[in-house]
Amino acid sequence: MLRHLRGLADAELPAYVYDLAALRRHSRAIRALLPDRVDLFYAAKANSDPRLLHVLGEHVDGFEVASAGELRHVRQLLPKASIAFGGPGKSAVELAQALDEGVERLHLESEHELRILTELVGERTVDVLLRVNLPFSLGQLPLVMGGWPSPFGMDPAHLDGCLRLLATHPRIRLRGIHAHLASGLDAPDQLALVEQVIAWADRWAGEHQLNLSEVNVGGGMGVDYTEPERIFDWSAFGTGLRRVLADHPALTVRIEPGRSISAYCGWYVTQVLDVKRSRGEAFAVLRGGTHHLRTPAAKGHDQPFEIIPSDTWPWPWTRSEAHREPATLVGQLCTPKDVLARQIPVNRLRAGDRVAFAMAGAYAWNISHHGFLMHPEPRFSYLDDERPPTSLAAVEDVRKTTDGAGGRLVRHSC
Ligand SMILES: Cc1ncc(COP(=O)(O)O)c(C=O)c1O
Missing domain, CATH: 3.20.20.10 (Alanine racemase)
Structure with missing residues (x-):
């Protein structure tokens, strides 16, 4: 997964990337662990992305919808569900x-x-x-x-x-x-x-x-x-x-x-625009923000993330960075509530680096206030190979080649 995220062009960011193979494995495993007389319905409110629903349609017994809009959406996509x-x-x-x-x-x-x-x-x-x-x-x-x-x-x-x-x-x-x-x-x-x-x-x-x-x-x-x-x-x-x-x-x-099914397969990846220092504290300002990924603001948590260092730096001056210190990751919105993760120790986080937020597959894009400030919407892409791209081995692999940039290691594949 992180390899794929590194391969995205800057112009493709911010982006949501959904790991459909991981979602398929996860939902199939859940269904297999439940007895026959348990009907597994997916709460579409968690994420009603059509590609996700198609995958889930193969493994769940049905869908719970909570509005006429969701009802129409699921019916159109999966008429027999x-x-x-x-x-x-x-x-x-x-x-x-x-x-x-x-x-x-x-x-x-x-x-x-x-x-x-x-x-x-x-x-x-x-x-x-x-x-x-x-x-x-x-x-x-x-x-x-x-x-x-x-x-x-x-x-x-x-x-x-x-x-x-x-x-x-x-x-x-x-x-x-x-x-x-x-x-x-x-x-x-x-x-x-x-x-x-x-x-x-x-x-x-x-x-x-x-x-x-x-x-x-x-x-x-x-x-x-x-x-x-x-x-x-x-x-x-x-x-x-x-x-x-x-x-x-x-x-x-x-x-x-809802959340426990689709949260793990979604990633929100973006780029650090600037690293600022205020009263001694480091703030990484990212392209995008809580208008794309409202989950941390809505739930009051730090969204787990991985730093993907990038060596591309188009300007003739030195990149600003946070080095072996806590950094707060914020978005582009004109509100102090636009915080994705607060005071997280990082080894190194530079302007121009990428940040991939994990666990962004539920109550993420679809609960966010997209219209605020009229920034462009993120792109959406889907991975669907049966290899486990977010396995620990893959993550460790990437870490070895990225001079230990730090951030939170997400050791989970769904
Ligand atoms: C009636 C109902 N069912 C299911 C869910 C899904 O909950 P969760 O995503 O926490 O599994 C919700 C969430 O609000 C709900 O209100």
Whole structure:
């Protein structure tokens, strides 16, 4: 991968580069580690790049979409794919589109949504899950969407109203419960949460004499930007799910991860325009910035990166550099929030060098504020050979030939 990034022309930067072979291996491995009665849906909101979706279409059981736009996009690209339609606010137009498109599941977030659906459903049938904000304590996690007052899903107390409506509308078939509560969980915590959700759903179904065939526990499998090699333990999660499902022979568990599937295969590569010093601190100003890669600003982390030294320097004066010191990597925007990584020790980072940010395949380009300052958009390129281009060996190879420029070594291939 880094070899490929070095081979890009300056004029091609900034660029997103997606390693499709790595994505294929990663998604195939995840699917293989999960039991049969776990349906793996990819949350398209994480990255709906068409080439990525095509690769994922070979290995996941379907796609979770959260708007009519995502629904149309996935339908056009993969007409046969199973689609689950969620999202905290759906308009009547969107619900009508979901019915017209024949989505496989509709995740209803309120009684109001269900009421609209009763008006629209007509002679059709639709399978729904009710999204519940379950009263579980989730602790300190990066993104918590439930367990406390939140606009996501409905409180358990509001389910009774939905059941009354469903009883008079048999064409809207309740298949089960949906509970995406948080993002950033490791495998043991995610498994514990699944067990809690299933136990709750069992109890609730028993109290109301319902036959639930499905529990969707959402996504949120952890991705660690500070330790890229510490990936979610899909093997332990799969083993745990197998044990849980053995006690529930009629149940299907659905998961809909996004970040943990596509984060690792994306790179954002750009160039250092200038290295400045302010009050003794080094700042590397890059072409591009958080209007292309908002993830570090949105999540408040340092995006892991690799420095790719470049010997091309077109000017007759000496290049500015940071040398064996911490450097803060910023973009071109007129805001102090345009920071991609803060005070990271580097051996050497010079104006003209390249910086390749790893883990830029999820909630990266598609969540960024592209229009701010009207800089050019990045280019997109795709690698698709079956060799492991981001393997440790490849990274070490490049390091040996780059006089140890430093930065963060990303020892992970997805
Ligand atoms: C309902 C729902 N499902 C799945 C996801 C995907 O979460 P992640 O990308 O953390 O796996 C999200 C993310 O916000 C979500 O809201």
